[in-house]
Amino acid sequence: MTVTSTEVSLNEDQRDCYQELTNVAMGQAADRLARLLDVYVVLPIPKVNLIESSDLHMAIQDAETDSAMSAVCQGFIGSGIAGEALLLFNDTSFSDLAALMNYGGELDRYGELELLMDVSSLLIGACIQGIGEQLEIHFNQGHPVVLGQHCKVDDILKSGNHQWTKTLAIEIHYTIEHVNIDCDLLLLFTEDSVGKLNNKINYLLD
């Protein structure tokens, strides 16, 4: 039997494995979004990194610090593994999203909120469950919380009360073909969870 170190670490094989599991899960999420909106979602290669909480903003690809964003956060927990999903939505995406969803009402901040909640529950739910299924973990999801509307990304990230110093961060940048919709989905696992997750991963790698 191997002795696992309690130190939070990530080797190349593990990173590759997380990336592949995420690849499958985000494909399932994209499929649901594609069917809902009748579009083609462009899938990137997900980024997997161990980061310090102070460097969270650096985990976000092409974070345009000046553009206005809206964000939703949702916690999840299962088999002693916990984390939070953070969906950052570029505010310029709302008009195209409203059109694709045949949103009839006035697109004020309440209208935007409704669209934001719809998209985030779909993307976050499918991604979390997709990763859980592959690792044979059933994740329970908490209530989604709006972290802010029309904010700068730095302010949104600062508003999270993160109880960890180092975390496993998985970042997925979704864009939709031919329309102006882009958003970032970040999955952040707590420091305590990383060791347990790595054990699950090691089992798959054996």
Next chain:
Amino acid sequence: MATNVLICDDSSFARKQMARAIPKEWEVDIHFAGDGVEGVQAIREGKGEVVFLDLTMPNLDGYGVLETIRKEDLPAMVIVVSGDIQPDAQDRVKKLGAMAFIKKPIDAEKAREVLTEYGILTGA
């Protein structure tokens, strides 16, 4: 004679999963490629009579590999194995000449079913 099978995927974990899903009784030489560029090279060298191809890859993605195969008229039967299960993705790869589409994570039974359906795996 053993069939040259190429597994083209940027993830070493996915390549291993795919290799495990290949039916044991099928006489094959398995080759690996870590992205589309390596994949095309291997196919040109005759290492990809049957190709299990991922879509999302750096340098040259699976769509690019399919386009190259078509343009250069390379002898390869391609089975796309991808996590991108959107209806559009499946349509596109079929139009580009892929024989079949299998969703990830790869399942050994599904691989056997597809290989049998297209007559690649016979009379075992």
